[in-house]
Amino acid sequence: MKKLKLSLLLSIVAFAAIFVACNSEDTVAPSNETNAITPEIASKLQAAYFETSSAKVTTFMGEKGVAVEDMFFTFDQIDELGKGSQIPNTEHYRTTNLVTGLPRVIKVSVSPDLGSLGSNALDKTIVMLNNLGAQLTFQRVAFGGRGSKKADIEVTEFYELESGGFITLGRAAGFPTRRGNPAKGFGINSRWFELSIAPTSSELAGTMAHEIGHCIGFRHTDYKTRESCGQNVNEGSAGVGAIHIAGTPTGSDATSIMQSCGPAITFNNNDKNAMLTLY
Numbered sequence: 001m002k003k004l005k006l007s008l009l010l011s012i013v014a015f016a017a018i019f020v021a022c023n024s025e026d027t028v029a030p031s032n033e034t035n036a037i038t039p040e041i042a043s044k045l046q047a048a049y050f051e052t053s054s055a056k057v058t059t060f061m062g063e064k065g066v067a068v069e070d071m072f073f074t075f076d077q078i079d080e081l082g083k084g085s086q087i088p089n090t091e092h093y094r095t096t097n098l099v100t101g102l103p104r105v106i107k108v109s110v111s112p113d114l115g116s117l118g119s120n121a122l123d124k125t126i127v128m129l130n131n132l133g134a135q136l137t138f139q140r141v142a143f144g145g146r147g148s149k150k151a152d153i154e155v156t157e158f159y160e161l162e163s164g165g166f167i168t169l170g171r172a173a174g175f176p177t178r179r180g181n182p183a184k185g186f187g188i189n190s191r192w193f194e195l196s197i198a199p200t201s202s203e204l205a206g207t208m209a210h211e212i213g214h215c216i217g218f219r220h221t222d223y224k225t226r227e228s229c230g231q232n233v234n235e236g237s238a239g240v241g242a243i244h245i246a247g248t249p250t251g252s253d254a255t256s257i258m259q260s261c262g263p264a265i266t267f268n269n270n271d272k273n274a275m276l277t278l279y
């Protein structure tokens with residue numbers, strides 16, 4: 001999920017549009033649910049450099065698991081997060097598992113619940129991704145297809161109120177699987193469409209590109225600090241599931257589309273290099 005910091009967004013509309021691109025802070029749990037994560041789950045997520053202060057147990061895309069930052073993981077996926085990775089020390093990171101079988105076309109669909117805005121945005125996202133020139137390319141298919149027509153990545157709608165000063169814009173259903181397939185999809189929070197900071201199709205496309213980035217294995221470029229969300233979090237030294245991508249910066253990369261809270265809605269050169277290095 002991406003998140004927006006509402007205090008900034010509501011007071012400074014132009015700045016809000018910036019945040020739309022890539023917010024990834026955590027959501028705050030609704031008060032009427034018993035959805036706290038256990039200390040064991042928290043430590044596993046923290047070991048993989050996730051910021052867990054707003055992590056919660058929830059159901060997403062038909063499965064029960066944990067929402068943390070702009071991600072959703074089943075409990076099995078959480079157990080997989082740390083395997084086979086190494087301690088990170090720079091800015092562009094990937095997960096241990098990647099999409100395999102290159103060159104490969106990834107089919108993507110979007111729920112009609114996201115309307116023409118969602119449909120137009122996904123088309124823009126696919127153009128953005130395919131223009132990178134990687135061996136992993138993307139193709140629009142109809143929503144709800146089965147068998148060979150089934151999307152590899154489905155974009156669905158969810159509705160979640162803002163909480164704790166943030167709104168979650170999108171939420172990705174994990175990272176690539178051990179079998180080398182992308183995560184099965186991500187959600188877009190239609191609550192965002194009701195606010196004064198409602199996205200343009202380009203802003204929504206940027207968020208979709210960010211969430212697809214997670215589905216194919218990209219971590220947040222500021223995952224160590226959450227600096228783009230106005231935070232300075234240090235999760236300690238037990239880095240797992242975050243592997244530096246060769247050829248990307250070792251310093252801050254404020255214009256990367258994979259920053260936790262934006263502001264980018266387009267790929268910068270480092271994002272492009274990261275994509276071409278992996279795919």
Ligand SMILES: [Zn+2]
Pocket residue numbers: 001002022023024070210211214220259260
């Ligand atoms: Zn994210």
